[in-house]
Amino acid sequence: MKEVVNNSWSTGNTSADIVIVLMIITSIMVLGVAILMLKVIKFYVKETINPVPFATPEEREIRKLEAEALRALEKKKPTIWTKLMQLKPLEEEGSLVMEHKFDGISELNNPTPAWFMVLFYGTIIFGIGYFLNYHVFHYGKLQDEEYVAEIEKAADDKVAFLSNPVNSASAVNENNIVQSKDAAVLKNGQALFATRCPPCHGEQGQGLVGPNLTDEYWLHGGKIKDVFKTIKYGVPEKGMISWEKSMSARQIADIANYVLSIQGTKPADPKAPQGNKE
The missing domain is CATH 1.20.5 (Single alpha-helices involved in coiled-coils or other helix-helix interfaces)
Structure with a gap:
């Protein structure tokens, strides 16, 4: 019984809400119609007291011409683009026409745009400042x-x-390297030599494409600093690459020490001497 009463109460509330909404909408529509009626009545009273005469076609044409004349007299405000480009309106181009013609074509004497003149004078000012700064007062370095x-x-x-x-x-570098006969240095240098140098100098340094490294003759100097420098920077014109990008300075030093350690050995089938004896 209680549930039936609640349902009846809910249905009654919904119906009341709908009625209220409809009444509000009706009130708004009545208000709108009343406002329109007031405007109509106001216009009717005004026309009754002071009626506006209907203009003839000739009068309408005269008024149109007068309005156009007034608009022509009004000076148009230039836009930002017009100011930057120093442009003149079409009705003023007649004053810009130059006297001479080319093939019947007239030329307009348009002024140089303001932005261009600013850049032009700006470069002159910059040039003067640059000259004074670097060549007169020497504040800046050349x-x-x-x-x-x-x-x-x-x-x-x-x-x-x-x-x-x-x-x-x-x-270590080519200026401070000192020759070493340390066994660990020579062993490391030998291992590095075996993986990089045999294609040109042979497995025992006897020389193939490159010169023999076991004799007393040297193309680019036989001192430890000379050998280090040759390995580091290479000899591009002779086909020897630079190793400074693929090996550390310590690795280059170890190979240089190993190369000097094999000087005087007698490998099989050595290449003929090249360079100067040291």
């Missing part, structure tokens, strides 16, 4: 001076890098 400064800085950075114990593997 390119050759910057190059020298960069070279000096690179040299200082290199010294600092090589003096750091952390970079000991790269500390």
Whole structure:
């Protein structure tokens, strides 16, 4: 029984809501109609008191011409694009026509755009400032001076890098290398030599495409610094590549020490001597 009462109460509430919504919509429509009626009544009263005479076709044409004349007299405000490009409206182009003609074609004497003039004078000002800065007051460095400064800085950075114990593997170079007869160095150098050098110098350094490394003759110097430098930078014109990108400085030093250690050995079928005796 209680459930039936609740359902009846819910149905009654829904019907009441619908009626309220319909009444609100009807009220809004009545209000809109009332406003329109008031405007009609106002217009009717106004026309009754002071009627507007109907214009003839001739009068309408005259009014149209007068309106066009007024619009022509009004000065149009230039747009941003017109200001930047220094453009003139079409009705003013007659004042820009030059006297001469080419093949019956007239030429307009348009002014140079403002943005171009700003750039033009800006480059002149920049040029004067550049000249004073670099060639008169010497506040800035010229390119050759910057190059020298960069070279000096690179040299200082290199010294600092090589003096750091952390970079000991790269500390050795063609200027500070010292020949070593340490067994571990020579063993490591021999292993590196065996995987990289035999195609040109033979397995025992006897020389194939490249020169014999066991005799007393050298093409590019037989000192430890010379051998290190030759391996590091290569000899491109002779076909020897540079190894500095594929091997560390320590590895190059080990191979250079091994090459000097095999000097005086007597490998089978050695290549004829090349270069100068040392």
